[in-house]
Amino acid sequence: MSGFRLDSGGQIDRNQPRTFTFDGRKVSGFAGDTLASALLANGQTLFGRSFKYHRPRGLMSVGSEEPNALVTLTGPDTHEPNARATMVEVVDGLNASSQNRWPSLSVDLLSANQIGGPMLQAGFYYKTFMGPTRKAWRFYERFIRRAAGLGKAAQKPDPDRYEKINSFADLLVVGGGLAGLTAALKAAEKGARVILIDEHARFGGYHRGDPREQDTINSLLERIQAFDNATILPRTTCFGQYDCSTFGLVERVTAHNPTETEFAPCERLHVLRVRHAILATGAIERPLVFPGNDAPGVMLADAIRAYALRFGVSAGKNIVLFTSHDGAYRQLSALQDLGVPINAIVDTRTTISDIAMAQVAATGMQLITGHAVTRVHGYHGIKRVSVAPFDPYTSKINGKERAIECDCLGMSGGWTPSIHLTSQMGGVPEWDSTLHTVLPGKSNGTWSVCGSVAGYFDRDDTIASAETMVEEVLRKLSLSRARKAVTHPEKQDVLNVGPVWSIKGIGGKAFVDFQHDVTADDITIAHQEGFLSVEHLKRYTTLGMGTDQGKLSNINGLALMAEARGLDIPTVGTTRFRPPYTPVSFGALAADARGGHLQPTRRTAMHYWHLDAGAEMIDAGLWKRPRVYRRGSEDLEQAYIREARMTRQSIGIVDVSTLGKINVQGPDAAQFLDRVYSNGFAKLPVGKARYGLMLREDGIVYDDGTTWRLDDTNFLMTTTTAQAAAVLEHMELYLSVHWPDLKVHLTSVTDQWAGAAVAGPKVREMLQIAIPETDFDNEAFPFMAIRHGKTSQGIPVMMCRLSFSGEMAYEVYTPARFGLALWEELHSAGKEMDLVSYGTEALDTLRIEKGHVVNSELNGRTTAEMVGMGAMASKKTPYIGSAMKDRPAFKDRRRHQLVGLVSKSDECVLIGSHLVRNPALKTPCLSLGHVTSATYSPALEKYVALALLENGQELIGRDLYATFPMKGIHVAVEVVDPCFFDKDGERMRG
């Protein structure tokens, strides 16, 4: 093919040349060009290679339906595969290259695939590659994978930004053709908040670039722009419709405009919620199915018109059109005036309308009716085509072929309304047997259609349909008070389609789906093999599964299946379109939730102090917590051993601000806690705290923590860091739904309090300095007691004497804004006493030594009995979980029980090890249980662990192995009581 730039015409700015490269070659175009139009103007014929056969392919279309012209765009730091050349606007420095070919676009060795063509028919891969051994597929697959695939993914992180906005409007208008513009203007005039979008850079839709319509289009746009309540977004694609009139839009912001600031996003995701949507999405031209219809140089007939009118490009020097309807005759003389050399038109119909005839007469081109194109000659470009008499009833050739010279063939089998957005919400498309096309069908009430998507193919009807439809919608939205009945225009059959689904009787591949190389024969095979349903057809042949999502192929494929089955199209049914309308970048969908912004980060009041102190931070849900504070060249183990040892020797301090904290308030608060926890709280005196164990309704442990009675009707509940939000939600459900009679109010106060736990033999000494007015004497401030006080610097504190570490210990809370000051004051008070900050590792060490359980042990399958807390449950008062906790499975003696393990050697016990009697046993080998937590115990000077072990309590004193088969490590252990240290609690009770 030999496209060229016309002397005049198009919406390009001939004073603004643009230079870019294609496959390394410098090419020039103009501002307003797309990559496709500029290449076409430069005589480029070959644009890509097909998926399966690697056949050479040219440009097919002018829009987002393009199946062939896919390119990779590379910038200094960016790499974007599979960009449609028809949608890429030309800018200086644009660097595009062709894909899926090796070594080059014109010489692609994989096109050898075609030789095996007949063997590579639909579904061939289901029938072979199964031998000689069961592993064979992995061998073949490597080659198949390399041959398949289009562009290559980038190797380096994408430096571009993406962003998301939520927006709201009364009305969304999708499609900026005459229908969309008309509807948007009318709605704006009535005061509706309107958003009008179009996927292209310029508005006008089908009529874009048509000199006769340009004034109308410009004037409509200007008038809409004048309204503050209207927003116009070009280069914006509505990719999907979701529940409750929520629409997903992607706006391309910087690609066409390299001068945008560095802060501008490359794309912007709009999550748009509207009261109604008018879908004026237009229609897409349908290819004809005949042998050689994929040769470079064969393209959609209307694309030839559009390239001339929009870009001032003629697609060829000697163009022939091949059609079966009157639409292809539109504007023939206008094109001829521009210098587009259309020399013949081949029509499968024997008669054409007078209007079409007049167009032919005005141009003097050759008209060949009752004929079909039967072959396309030339491999990398058309040299000539063969035509022959055609019987539309049998779709067969019934006469001799003759050749017509040409270098470009435009084909058109009719128009298919773009019903994707209507179908996504389950709208069932309807076949219109007059228009021979599919229409959107009944709306679910969230959308309306007008223009050609609604079946109006006449220009004036398009506008009229927009006017009546928008009126109907405005009334629904109470924005119009007019009463006169609305009558939509009649759908006129202006195209006079003589439906032709394929040209038969001549050999050669006739393509239905260009990108995926699905031919008419493939559909026949699918039919033969019983893949009769449309969905089976699609899946078996991969019809419509390419990046063009079947925009060009679906209807032809459907019709061919109907033909094969001898049924009409509506009986065969249509497939449901899935979002998105056109592919959407991952970047746009992820927007700014990238890198460190994937999820929010929660930091305690002391966070930066920890960082300054050299803490290594660890994620605990969304929180960051200090894991260890390494000194010098310490490794992780040395650091936590030091922290734990110093805590037991003098004082340790740990940030416990992340614990969940919930205020439980109200006259029925105590009764509520009685029901929520498995143990009783009603009798807890004011000023005391108690450990509570919470079960789920099914009797499994849900959470634990201490709850403090601040006064008669006011409790402060603490939860684990991980479960804080879930526990609140859980309790709110009971208060709202199951026990609405209880007068209790819950408030999350996790973020309001900062807290430090201080523990160790010298803790009282230190606290007495820091909080001088409080009496820390054993009797004055007994175990589990709560005291309020203030530090020497006047910081208010609320304290409770409770211990997770087994040491004499206190939790000290203060309003979060004083958290850092309190933390520093405690440190300075403890300085002389070797106070040490410790992190989650030492916290773990200290609690393991005491046999306290955390979520490693409470894994959602653990009962209270399993961790030795069955006895503390209330016997009289029912509580959540009490009814189901005694089911047979919970009494099964095989159920695990918490035990301690002591390594019998110098080797550490690895978490995740399983307990077995003999590690030398061959698999499968029964696991008796597993190690849930493990540490080096500085107190015992041994490696110890906690484990859940079948019938564990009875195995205390036995020797087992903790085996870690994935590393081949087996450690001999002795089963012991889970409390390793100070079982009587003398240290914490003082």
Add this chain to the structure above:
Amino acid sequence: MARFSAWALAKNALTGNQHWDSQWRKPEPKPAYDVIIIGGGGHGLATAFYLAKEHGIHNVAVVEKGWIGSGNVGRNTTIVRSNYELRPNALFYEHSMRLWEGLSQVLNYNVMFSQRGVLNLAHSPGELDAFATRGNALRLHGIDAELLDRNEVTRFVPQLDMSAETRFPIVGGLLQPRAGTARHDAIAWGYARAADHLGIDILENCEVTGFLKDGDAVVGVQTTRGDIKSAKIGVAVAGNTSDVMRKAGIENLPIESHVLQAFVSESLKPAVNTVVTGGGGHFYMSQSDKGGLVYGGNIDKYNSYAQRGNLPVIEDVHTLMLALYPQFAKLRMLRHWGGIMDMSLDGSPIITKGPLPGLYLNAGWCYGGFKATPASGWCFAHTIANDAPHALNAAFTLERFNSGYTIDEGGAGPFAKLH
């Protein structure tokens, strides 16, 4: 039925591909069968196949309301693995894995089972410890599992973002090398073709509208193609279980139907070679043989039969994708869709005799049903043929919800949305 082979392809190619047979017949329903399986999905078709192959029961009908494979076998992310921690699950899914390993040959249908490995990423030391517990349990069962540290993860999947700047840095992973992916539709078609070959009637466009009952016992089905009698009726209708069982008079089941979305990208040259899950949330992805990235995340978390989801989950899934692969930002999502998951209340399946005489139930697959297809069919066939479960599915009862022997892999409790 002609065997499929490269030879058959060549022979047919030479004769213009005119002589392929229908892969399964389109028979008319008979008035009665020995067994009726409701549901022409992967599980139902596999059940029928194994009834004939393993138990010699050939007089079987599979009734399907639409086209076979139209449920979740036709819309999933194709992951096959057996890396479950709890014993009943591990043994069952491993049995499935072993069936997968010879499935193409047994069915004479290339299901493209590709053992490219499934790598679960750990984003915290605690998560890695949990993986260690799981992986070691697998190894003791004789199932493959490897624990990878950071460096090994980098070597295995060099495309992953291993930098410390990510919100949840990767600390390691659990790899099952034998796990992988398969061509999802091919499972349904392969089982259908093989079952048909063994004499089983596959009745498409045959919707069950009610059950024929004799007292409590179920003795047949009413369908849009007439009444069909049978003493044994198996229900394998994932996504529609509650609905179909209601027609038999069962009003309540430990199942909620939720929508799970899945996604596929535009086709690419090989970009990731293995199945990876993780990202600091719920995300999993592989690349298909055609080059599309196939991925998904969490369920939408509300009851739904709509086969389509909403934007919040779509956005979440893509944030997790870019957390793992920031270089993929300019790749594009080509299509997304939703499937209906029977979320059981403990996250594990039900393959059981009952709950009514004559009725057998296969349900509650949450979103793990695809990989289970062979073993599910195998065990269900065994249960139907013998009127008693096989040891492999003995734990998958309905009764467990009463007795407390629930199989809660995630420890999430009796909340469908959390499994």
Add this chain to the structure above:
Amino acid sequence: MLIPCPHCGDRDVSEYSYLGDATIKRPNQEKANPHKWETFVYNRQNPRGPHKELWQHNGGCRLIVEITRDTISHEILSMKATGPHKTGLGK
């Protein structure tokens, strides 16, 4: 999907937590038999069509709303507040 909240108006589904079937009633602690508990904890009608269900607006006012929603079309058919604050809220 937009979920209506009697306090806050229509809000995006991402602001809510789904709490499931609203028709299940917690059995009487003292009297109920094990079967009733099993039904409450595990068994669901799971209807195709209108479904009474609970949503908590925990990204907002934290109110728990009882909604009837069609599980096929996702259309919301009715809404009311639950709990001690329900008086005067919702329809």
